[in-house]
Amino acid sequence: MLNRKVTYRLYPNVEQEARLQETLGLHQRLYNTALEERIRAYQETGKGLSFADQCKVLTQWRKAVPALAGLNAQSEQVTLKRLHLAFQHFFRRVKNDETPGFPRFKNIHRYPGWGYKTHGDGWKLHPSQGASPGQPGAHGKIYLQGIGLVPMRGKPRTAGDPVTCEILHKAGKWYASVTLEMETVQRERGTEMAAFDWGLTDFLTIATPQGVETVANPRHLRNQLTELKHLGQEVARKIRMAQKLSGKQKGFPVSGNLRRAIQHLSRLHAKIARQRKDFMHQTSAWLVKRFGALATEALDVKNMIHKGGAHKKGLNREIHAAAPAAFLKMTRTKAEEAGSWYEEAPTREIKPTQRCHGCWKLPNVKKTLSDRIHRCDCGACCGRDENAAKVLLRWLEAELTGREPSEMRSGGSFAAMKHETHTIAG
Known part of the structure; x- marks a missing residue:
């Protein structure tokens, strides 16, 4: 059950x-x-x-x-x-x-x-x-x-x-x-094959045998930052005034005006959260409905935001706002419900952002986060995210070769999926 x-x-x-x-x-x-x-x-x-x-x-x-x-x-x-x-x-x-x-x-x-x-x-x-x-x-x-x-x-x-x-x-x-x-969860699955790279400039860069597509980042939080800042300052000002009038830093009386300001701020935060969740559900459902085999890289979000200090504050905020871990979990769950292939490539072994999709070699000089264009001695030249998606697609094609449809790897572990073999468009 x-x-x-x-x-x-x-x-x-x-x-x-x-x-x-x-x-x-x-x-x-x-x-x-x-x-x-x-x-x-x-x-x-x-x-x-x-x-x-x-x-x-x-x-x-x-x-x-x-x-x-x-x-x-x-x-x-x-x-x-x-x-x-x-x-x-x-x-x-x-x-x-x-x-x-x-x-x-x-x-x-x-x-x-x-x-x-x-x-x-x-x-x-x-x-x-x-x-x-x-x-x-x-x-x-x-x-x-x-x-x-x-x-x-x-x-x-x-x-x-x-x-x-x-x-x-x-x-x-x-x-x-x-x-x-x-007893069962019925979800429609696609027949195409694709690999996607998660990012901030574009939410997804999708590589298929036919070409490359992108899904725009809606940036729900950034679009409301000005209003959030204004409401947050208004709440802080009213709290300081209530503390000054009561002479208490904690346990001061909360007026109806302050309560309404706090409620207004919390409702805007709740609206942003609903928009983010709705976008991720629709995007993950669209991926599973269209593609029967999907691949991406395993992301360690905690390490992505661990270092950097104050100058990386804006980037960390954007990573949290895009919620990559939640999106991958939604996609993995929907793929399992549909009986589709879902693969997470081991990032430290494959290194999709560094490796070239054309010659499959790593660069002599490691690319930094600011290097947004991939150039290789073999002549390959494209966007960094596009190259990563193509690397993952090539890795997925190799993973599918000789595998049984009842084997599906999610996050490094294998789980038996009972479904019939379905056609994957190459």
Whole structure:
């Protein structure tokens, strides 16, 4: 069975909005109280509390606090589970000599939401009567315990059985992220072959046996930088004024004017994030729909932005804004759903930005990042990204030779894919 998520936008009325806010506040306080109990128990006994221990304590809290008793018990366990996972990740980082990052107390404005474990226990989907066949989860309403039936919009690409649900609060809007369980995921796949190089000047440079194409970089963040700077300065100015009037650096009263300015800024950030995600989903779906065999290079984004200092700040921002790791993950997932070839070339072995696509030789003098034109002694001359895409295409052609269609490499590991042989246009 496969799991896929679908996100619905919720449209609560005034009364439901108040109940949602109250429920969010209760889960936030439950999380903080459970964290406080873990810290206190360790300071007193030298031993921490486990998830099972806190679930037992939760039963006592529900008897003593009527507000907690009104919430769904399984959703409260999900909140405790999140805290447990935060500590598990903390211990893992300590063990691996990484920056530990001890679990922090959550502010209500930074608490994302809460979850439910089982469909029908505290929540249930009620699709609209006019939902099309094969899309039982299209639009309609969602029932939430203590809140009622909340109208929603959205539909899954592939129908499935609802399993779990998360209620999210982002930039003043409410969402329901539902996990669906399904037997198979049907996605159309292409018959052509291509390799692409990710970049910033052009988002993708695609090399095919017929030629080279490019996909423009939409630069959603850069287009809004002026407005983001203006809104950020306005929020900072109002925060300084509130601190000055109250005489407090922390815990100062937040006026309605300041709250609206913060909400305006967060909504613009959320809009940019939605635009970026939508573009990457559409582009990755287009690639898989058109090409039956795809290749690119494995990217280490962390190392790409690790060094450089202040003078590289703008470049690092553009790399983050383009989200290459998320895009490659989307493309890999969609290729697996369609049963297509997807290959990530080992960058340190192939060196596609350095190697010549014509003679397959490395240059005597290593090209720097500012060298945007590839020139080789063999006579090959083209753009740097175009050369990298052609190198990857040549590598893919060699990889496909003598391989079985049931073998597909994603990020260096092989996974068995059960599908029939399909024609790849050469």
